[in-house]
Amino acid sequence: MADYLKLFQDSLKGLDTKFAGNQILSRIEAQTKxxxxxxxxxxxxxxxxxxxINVGGIGEILSNFVGFCIPTYYSLKALKTATSTDDTQLLTYWIVFSFLSVIEFWSKAILYWVPFYWFFKTVFLLYIAIPSFGGAQLVYTRLISPFSDKYLPIVEGKSGELAQKVEAAANNAKASGYSR
Incomplete structure (x- = not known):
């Protein structure tokens, strides 16, 4: 137990050091002691x-704020690195986040009745957003990849057929004298 207490105290000292130059926190610190x-x-x-608590539905916006801002910060940092490891993790996160958003959109009436849904969603988003946890990779590997491996070739085949049909229709329209 003492080890956890020391770890917590060290983390608090680290926060004090990291935010030492923040003027807003300095004013609050001076006023509150x-x-x-x-x-x-x-x-x-x-x-x-x-x-x-989700008073007035604020849980949804706060949850989505966390789910957007933290990964956006990491994404902007990743754009400035030479390695692709962080890019892969963040692309995986955005795939999982998008998948979750689509599922959530279509099941919002059901999710409304799930107690503390936004709290659990926030914890889950933090788990998949913070690269050191590796949650996005786990969710992608276990849930999304099997689904995409099964259906992606079908979608790619159909999209190729659709592209050919659109190109043929455009060529026919052009040949028949259609212009804007």
Missing amino acids: LPRSYVIVGLVAVYFLLIF
């Missing part, structure tokens, strides 16, 4: 509490 790490932990706790 609390270390800035306590303020950060408190704000995060309130954020999750609002999602958990």
